[in-house]
Amino acid sequence: MSTPDVEISSTRRTVETIVLVALVVAFVATTLLVKWPADAPAKLSLDGLGIILAAGLTLIMYSFLYRDNPLFKVAENLYVGVALGYGAMLTWYLSLKPEIVDPLVTAPHNGARVDFLFGQMRIIPIILGVLLLTRLSRRHAWLSRYSYTLMVGWGAGIGIPIVAHSYILQQLEPSVRPLAGGFWEALGALVVLVGTVSVLFYFFFSVEHKGAGGVVSRVGVWFLMISFGASFGYTVMGRVSLFIGRAQFLLEKWLGISL
């Protein structure tokens, strides 16, 4: 049994390798034809090189739809690495350097440094930030707790009342609106009320869902299903939009087709 499987797998792998090589050759040939037409002088800007690279990486990423492959692995790791490196550099140049390093390094005199650290109280966030880095050392990791304690305490103190006000109290009002106004407004308010109550009841497990309670619970399930359907529809739209964006890029920027 195992021998034919191995043979099929080996044959298939050979065919797939040939197809992969053919696709790479096709990509290079297409790029050469589009970017260096015979009647035009050869010219490649940095932007042009970026477009070719992006087009190649886009196609490699989509090759995963057929099967995982080494080129996809390279592109995947490249994406993660570049995104992380880009983010780190931006954080350094846009935040840490101008906010902390430059005022200390380029200060005209020590008085300015003292004023920056103690007059403007920058010493406190700097120390708390440095303490977070002690997580890297097992021996000194406990020091980071002071920063975390402050973050959690401050976050809870500020966040709890705000979240309760914005996400609970403000949301209660539209859930129990009077059936006033036009027909459609009243119907909408009724649907919201029925939906809210029935879904809440569905997640209320202290009472057995039988009889009238069962009906309300079932109505809640229908509301949930419709909600999941709407979310799924939007998700499909989102994923297709991402592909549309890539298709637009490939057609317009790489192949030079005017859309």
Next chain:
Amino acid sequence: MGAPQASIRRLALTRQVIYVLVAAAVIVPFLVHFPLEGKPSRVTKALFDKVQALPDGSVVLFSFDYDPSAMAELYPMSLALLRHCFRKGHRPIVMTHWANGVGLCKELVERASSAVGKKAGDHYVLLGFKPGYSNLILNMGESLQGAFDKDYYGNPTQGMPALEGVHSLKDIPLVVDIAAGATVEMWIAYGRDRFGFELGAGCTAVIAPDLYPFLQSGQLVGLLGGLRGAADYEVLLERPGSGLAGMQAQSVTHVLIIGLIIAANVAFLWRRRKT
């Protein structure tokens, strides 16, 4: 052993056929154009009307909280909103909570402003990125110039003509957050409900359903959901862009997916009846 393997192979083949069909449904409409008519949604029109109703020269703060991975969905609506503001003579202030989104912010605002001859500092402000998320919003609510003492280009924000009369978020009539994450909820809780400005939002389609309750409660004045929201805004602005172009492909793909869902259900019911 044979039957399940054959079934798995058939399933894999079906999956690949679906990929090819979706690819065709996306690519062909770009090559074969067809008229697409649609009525802009009520929630998109609400945001458009809000921008339109602001007195000329008003300040509108944009927080473009996304990076290139969500560019396909959010870039077209960001561009349409900025174009609308410049057309109305408003003064956009552009910032981001995402470090990786700074390049996009710069490209967006420079593209929209250069077409109408608007200048940084005079007609718009590019604040750029600053870490802090909710803390930054609270800080901006106290003092905008305190939170951002310099703009992206390194110019001091104090005394900047485009920021005339603006000292904090309380002085800004409209904030629009274009988001690929949870920043809209953050702007609602830490910004809108605390400092009293009107808040509009644009978001990826995936998170749009989560934001509808905030429309109903009035915490959002309008919402642009995914590419459809961008296309609707372009229709209202009477300036077609990549959002509307993408919606042709989107519509064809949706028809295909609906067809596939129906076909799969019919096949499922037929098979169940047969067995």
